[in-house]
Amino acid sequence: MRGRTVLIGGLMLALGALCACAVLGGGFLAYRFLPPLLAATPTPTASAIRTPTARPPVSSTSTPRPTATAAPPSPSPPTPSPLPGPTMLLRIAIPVEGVVAMAxxxxxxxxxxxxxxxxxxxxxxxxxxxxxPTAPEAVEELVFSPDGRAFALRTASEIRLWDIPGARTRFTLALEEQVRRIAFSPQGTLLLVGGADTLSGYFVETGRRAFAFDLYDAADQFVMTPDERLIFQMTERASDLEVWDARTGEWWGSLEFEPLTAIALSPDGRLLVAAENEMRPMEEGYEAPFPARIALWAITIRPEQQEVERRLAQELDLVPELEYGKFPLPLKALAFTPDGRRIIGLADWVGEGDMSGRLYVWDAASGRMIGRAVLPPRPWKMALMEEGRSVAVLIGGGFFATEVRIYELPER
Incomplete structure (x- = not known):
């Protein structure tokens, strides 16, 4: 009898231990996985803008083109935790098909x-x-000259500069390497071509090459001073900003930063805005970019010494928009308005999860954020419109955009 009592007691203790383990294990799983699963499903705010009818997918044999019918836009994703800057006004959103370039x-x-x-x-x-009109082949990039009398088209095989008044091709450049970006110089005298190995400039009237620099790394972004003397060249995720002299063809050295994701130069050439990131270790050895800062730098150029001095003028308001299980937003593009008073920034999610982007506006004098918009997933590019009163953003996924959005820019 005593043995039976001991056996029953032991079984009861074992059963209690199993129950305790189940409770603790369930608590751990709930803590680890339930927050994202129980998060409220985003609900669009009430608006007069209705969601357009979904378009059928574009097949590989169909002919994509911008749609000629203006349809209501898809609603913006809900705004997360409050951040500096009022919400920017969305003027209009237009569905498009297969768009890859805008200007x-x-x-x-x-x-x-x-x-x-x-x-x-x-x-x-x-x-x-x-x-x-239709271009001879798929267009990857489009830029207009500052005076509006010419534009350049980049395809997978060539760059073609078109004279608008004469309705003719001025010259064509066959591509000998992968090209990352093309741009006109500030005065419109040169067409700049940034590639994986070379940064070149061509006279827009003749197509003759003015200079070519053998790069240390790819020209993902670059800006030229208003006098067309210097070029600041950035490689994405690299720490150095290379300085090139377009008149002498010499390299002036590098400006050291944290890894860069975007740069822009003020219209007068006195201020450089740079978005810096740093790589931080995440779980299982994975590294992700965390915004270090977005700052304005006063630029002083000393041609005799072939030096560029920089002085920190202002740090811009930026609160990393971290959410559960997501990474911060890296800035992928920056631009000054033509009057130099405001700075526009386009940001995109990296990694998995919510792919919504952000559009920011800062006051250049104070560094204060004066506008902010939550964008639909995967913003591609932005372009300032109406002398800096609005900005266009391409939205999409895959290899082409599906929507164009126009936002009003706030005043100071």
């Missing part, structure tokens, strides 16, 4: 090119989108 046109419209070369012109005030 402000001289007449005030937004020029769009689809991946098959079909062009469209968007009136940013009314939302009217009209089809334009």
């Amino acid at each position: 402000p046109a001289p007449d005030g419209r937004l020029a769009l090119f689809a991946r098959n070369g079909q062009s469209g012109f968007l009136d940013v005030r009314t939302g009217e989108l009209r089809e334009g």
Whole structure:
């Protein structure tokens, strides 16, 4: 009898221990996995803008083109925790098909090119989108000259500079390496071509090469001083900002930063804004970029010494928008408004999870954030419109954009 009592007691103790383990294990799992699962499903705020009917997927044999019908935009994702800066006003959102390039046109419209070369012109005030001519092949980049008398198209095989008044091709450049970006110089005398190994400049009237620099790393972004003397060249995720002299063809050295993701130069060339990141270790040895800062630097150029001095002028407001299981937002593009008073920044999520982007506006004098918008997933590019009163953003996924959004820029 005593043995039976001991046996029953032992069984009861074992059962109690198993229950305790189950409770503790369940608590750990709930702590680890339930917060994202129980998070409230985002609900669009009430708005007069209705969600458009979903478009069928574009097949590999179909002909993508900007749609000529203005349809209501998809609603913006809900804003997370409050941050500096009022919400920016969304003026209009236009669904498009297969758009890969955009640029402000001289007449005030937004020029769009689809991946098959079909062009469209968007009136940013009314939302009217009209089809334009078709390029010989798929366009990857489009830029207009400062005076609006020419534009350059980049395809996978060539760069073509088109004279608008003469309705003719001025010159064509065959690509000998992968090109990351093209741009006109501030005075419009040169077409700048940044590649994986070379940064070159070509006279826009003749196509003759003015200079070519053998790079230490790819020209992912670059800016030129207003006098067209110096070029600041950035490689994404690299720490050094290279300085090149376009007149002498000499390298002046590097400006050291944390790894860079975006740069821009003020219209007068006196201020450089730079977005810096740092790589921090995450779980299982993975490293992710965390915004270090976005700062304005006063630039002093000393040609005799071939030196560029920089002085920290202002740090811009930036609160890393971290959420559960996500990474911070890296800045992928920066720009000054033509008057130099405001700075625009486009940010994108990295890693898995919510892919919503952000659009920021800062006051250049104080560094204060004066506007902010939550964007739909995967913003691609931005372009300032209407002399800095609005900004266009390409939204999409995969290899082409599916929507163009126009936001009003706030005043100071």
